[in-house]
Amino acid sequence: MKRGSERGVVSERSVRRLYVCICGMTSVPFSFVRSVEFWSWFRMAVCVLPVVLVVMGVYVDYTHTADRCSILTVSNDSLLVEYGEPVKVNCSIPSEPSSVYKLGWESQILPVQTDSETSLVWTSPNLTEWEVNGREMFCYLSVPNTEQCKRKVHLTLYKRPDSVNISSESSVWSEGQMMKLKCEIENVGPLQNLTVQWTRVDQNNITTVTEMPYGSFSTSGEERKNGNVTSTLTVSASRDEDDVQYQCAALLRLDQLQQPQVGSSEPLNITVRYKPIITQPSKGIPNSVIKGNKLVLNCSAHGNPSPQYSWSSPGNKNLTTSSIIISSVQSEDQGQYSCTAYNDEGSDSMNVTVNVLEHPHTTNLSSESSMWSEGQMMKLKCEIKNTGPVQNLTVQWTRVDQNKNRTVTEMPYRRFSISEKQKGSMDVTSTLTVLASHDEDGVQYQCAALLKLEQLQQPQVGSSEPLNITVRYKPIITQPSKGIPNSVIKGNKLVLNCSAHGNPSPQYSWSSPGNKNLTTSSIIISSVQSEDQGQYSCTAYNDEGSDSMNVTVNVLEHPHTTKLSSESSVWSEGQMMKLKCEIKNTGPVQNLTVQWTRVDQNKNRTVTEMPYRRFSISEKQKGSMDVTSTLTVSASRDEDGVQYQCAALLKLEQLQQPQVGSSEPLNITVRYKPTITQPSSGTISLTQGDQLVLNCSAHGNPSPQYSWNSPGNKNLTISSIFISSVQSEDQGQYICTAYNDEGSDSLTVVVNVAVEYKLIIIIIAVCAVVGVVLIIGFWYYRHTQNKWRNLASHRNNDNIALSDDIAGQS
Structure with a gap:
């Protein structure tokens, strides 16, 4: 009992403490707190209230922290500052927080700055501290008992070079030497972001760029600071480098620097001395010229200094000019010419062989006979007088037929006869053998002498008159x-x-x-x-x-009649039906084709042709006869409404129009059971209160009737079901049946009806609000009742006291 009484004391003491915390600010009597009704309502409040408070607390704390850090801003989070220029960064918040706070700047290389204003500016009138490169500074906002907010600022200091100079070991280079170009860049930084760019521009203004990054040149400072730089480019002195222009530039590869080039040298022009190389005339190519024509031999070369020229010609004639001009070349001018180009660096020579040619005096074409007869082998003879050199001669035969089609045949050296074998002028005879046929009648032949020499722009130097051929x-x-x-x-x-x-x-x-x-x-x-x-x-x-x-x-003869008929006027689906086409009085049947034409409801046309031997004939002869052709068709719903027609075709080349008889069109009617086309089978999911529409439609002949079987064994003889507000009892299977005299078809649709959870949530919320109102109302009611009881008790006590006083007086 003692232990139990102690528990009772502890329990009551705990309740009294709770009573003081909860009801201390109200006039709720402790007797109500000890009642059963109070604890029932209290347990409900204790279960719901902590959850609500925790959710609200987490949300408020999260949004407060996020909002507090998002208001901290800096004017620029990344700055690129040129050496010695002023810099300023503003850190701010839109308004003062409700509690104590501190706004400040923090850096590893700069003193800490703090303030209690809504804006704090970090500034430097002329930034020269290279230590800022690679270091970060922060703007921060500190509020007691909260996480510190920070905004990072990246600061980069750079400096343009004081000077950029390019130089060479020598002002004049000689071909074959390895020369060095030196680029000196003074006081530039930061060195780690520096690239030395070499630019080469040749005589054709073609630009070549070479870049040397940090580490490929010598420096005199730390990589994050400024310093002096020397970059070297090695060049092989060749004639291609003569008159080339070099230039070097300093590039600072920094993200915020729009133009990375911060300094450039003056251009340096290169001069290379080299011996001549002859470019004209071409080596080993003979120069041929017709006797009496003008001969021009030009010698040109590339060299530095500019080359001088000398010529040696047949007969040991020496000339100190770059060109030889002979106004009328003769046979004695034939031979070898040698050109030499020279300067202080060396010389080059080139030999040219000149051939003096003579025009052929005549080119004559003749035939064995003026009139050819078909089947003979005829010879055409082309005689060319006084030409050469024959090793470069080609005889060209040209044939032009009556349709102006041109055929060319060439006969090279060794395929014709020569009067004497020497390199000078000579007579040549070329023979062409032709088979006399009717294709050669009216053809025109011609022959020409071609001297194929590179120096002759036009290789043809002689042509015969055309020769017309007649063939019987x-x-x-x-x-x-x-x-x-x-x-x-x-x-x-x-x-x-x-x-x-x-x-x-x-x-x-x-x-x-x-x-x-x-x-x-x-x-x-x-x-x-x-x-x-x-x-x-x-x-x-x-x-x-x-x-x-x-x-x-x-x-x-024209067919008298072409008739098309069917076994039955109405077909049923699945039957094999025969169409019969009867053609009277036609022929010859070996050239006859029966054409069947099918036109469906969409006007799509299909043509089937039955040739000879696929239809029956009344009598077997080549004259006119009767023909019967049969077409077997499977009766299906696709044949309903189709139109058939047959025609007799006599396929003869002499008949422009092969169709000589056609039947009247035959319309087909097919009866078939329904096939449901709508709705599709499956499941329909709806929410309680939605509208349900189910339409049933089918194809069939005769036109189908409809019936519906719905949940609750409801049977309807209509094609559509409409429910304006679907409920849970409407859930289940709906079966549509379409039927006619040929058969029926059925389709099942499953309808699921789901409860709207939003309505449940609203009901729970309303119940919760009503519950809170009832608790407050109940508490107010009990509180009012206690007041009235106390008042009535005081009145009774007063009445008792008054009665005692009256009794005492009496």
Whole structure:
């Protein structure tokens, strides 16, 4: 009991302490605190209130810290300052914090600055401390009991060079030497960001840039500070370096420096002395010139100093000029010429061989005969007089046919005969053998002498007159074509033309059915009849021979009727149906094709052709006959509404329009069971209160009817279901059935209805608010009741005292 009573004392004492903390500022009596109702409401408040307070506290602390650090700003977080220039950075906050704070600047190389204002400026009138490079400074905001906020500022100091100079070991270079160029850069920094740029510009203004980064040149200071720099470039002295211009520059590679070049030297012009190299005339190429023409030999060379020239020519003639000019070259001027170019550095020589040529006096083309006969081998002879050198001679044969097509054949040295074998002028004969054929008739031949020398701009130095060829040959019939029958509809016009090529021009004769003979090139029958059918023969002839050609004429009749029919007027899906096309009085059947045309509801056209041997014939002969063609079709829904038609085609080259008979169109009707096209099977997810629309549609013939089976075994004979506000009891399977006399089709749709959680959250929130109001109302009610009880108690006590006083008095 003692231990239990102690527990009771402790419990009551704890409750009283809690009562003082919670209700000390109110007039709630302690008796209510000890009641069961109070503890029920208290437990609810204790469970909910800490969670709310913790969430609010974390949110407030997070947003407060983030907002506090975001207000700290600096005017520039990265500064590039030129040596000796002023610098200023402002650190600020928009307003003073509610508690004590300190705004300051902190750096490893500069004294700490602090202030309690909303803005603090770090400044330097002329920044010269190189120690700022590579170091960072911070602006900070300190508030007691909170994490310090910082803003980092990166500061870079740089200096342009006092001077940039370029120099060479020697003012004049000699070819083959290795020369050094030196670039001296004075007082520049920071050295670690320095690059020495060498620029070379040649005589053609082509620029070449070479960059040497830090570490590839000598320096006199620390890498983060300023100092002097010497960079060396080694160049091989060659003729390509003559008149080249060099320049060096100092580049500071700093992110914020828009123009990295901070200093540049004056250009340095290079002069290189080298011996001459002859560029003209070309080595080893002979120079040929026609006798009597002008000869010009130019000698030019590159060298420094500028070269002088001397020539040696045939007959030991020496000249001290760069050019030799002979106004009228003669045979004695032929031979070797030598040019020498020289200066103080050396010399170069070049030999040129000059060949003096003579024009051919004549170039004559002739044939064995003025008239050729087909099949002979004929020779054309081209005679070229007084030409050379023959090793450079080519005879060119040109053939031009009647259509102006040009064919060129060249015969080089060793393919023609020469009158004497020497390098001087001589006579040449070239022969071309030609097979005399009708293709050579009217052809024109020509020959020419070509001297292929580089010094001659035009290699042709002599050409013959054109020679026209005439070939006699027997006729060759070109029309009509061999073996192709000529078919014509009875009563139409028949025209047979016979034409042939031949020299002399051919004459013509015709033989026709009934042994009729005609001496004309054409046969014309204005209205052809059955007796005109048969074989016609054309003969073309001249003095060289003859040629014949046979033509078979078929007289055709139009088909009297072309009829299309079906086994049944209405088809059912799945049946194999036959369409029959009957063609009366047509032929010849070996040239007949039955064409089936199918046109669907979308006007898409499909054509199927059935050739001879795929249809039945009433009698087997080459005249007119009856034909029946059958097309088997699978009755499907795709055939419903389709239109079929058949036609008789006589495919003969002589008929411009092969179709000679066509049936009337036949419309097809197919009955088939429905196929549901809408809706798609699957699951529909809705939220309670949403609208539900289910439309059922199907294709079928006859047109289908519809029924719906919905949750709760509700059956509807409509095509659509509409529910304006769906509820949980509307959830489940909906089955649509489409049916007609041919069959039916069904489709299932599953509808899921979800509860709106936003509504639940709102209800919980409303209940929570109502609960708080009830607690306050209950507390107020009990508080008012206690007041009235106390007042009534005092009144009773007063009445008792008054009664005692009255009794005492009595």
